[in-house]
Amino acid sequence: SQKIEQNSEALNIQEGKTATLTCNYTNYSPAYLQWYRQDPGRGPVFLLLIRENEKEKRKERLKVTFDTTLKQSLFHITASQPADSATYLCALGGGSSASKIIFGSGTRLSIRP
């Protein structure tokens, strides 16, 4: 069965450092991968999308890589700030329905001052 793993349930890092989150998947050939931010009691907010033929995408302090051979995506936040503390979700799409996405379990990121 399809499986998406974000292999850190929680990650604590010092402000100013780079946070790196990992998303691995099995039994899936996604057309694209997305990263979302979710704050407690709120819906997810879209951050970045990367397609299967793209290796890397950047947006301000965010960088996403996508390795379809390793079946892995890395999500980096550079110069992290306490305001970046949230749960980050990866999601895969492009299966039976092009717009349908399946979420990973999420990583709770805490940035300490």
Next chain:
Amino acid sequence: GAVVSQHPSWVICKSGTSVKIECRSLDFQATTMFWYRQFPKQSLMLMATSNEGSKATYEQGVEKDKFLINHASLTLSTLTVTSAHPEDSSFYICSANPLGATYEQYFGPGTRLTVT
């Protein structure tokens, strides 16, 4: 732009009653909307895909007679939890896929359902 609203934001109901949750795309049209359920400290689990003017497609293990979905217009989908039980208590989130945009999804703020 691309705002999705949900109503109500929270609801408490008695066991055995039904609850309707609305999902609206405020500034765009959406042919497809999705309904998710999220339990505490868990990820979002897709319940069903809702297409305007047609029957919803439910994920494996989701009872279609218990979770009724209606997508009557390009800006509104509703989820009705029928004969609610305490185990249905959860955070329900919808998302909308804009017309003509395959990969984009915009999420609502969620509805907290508590069944007593």
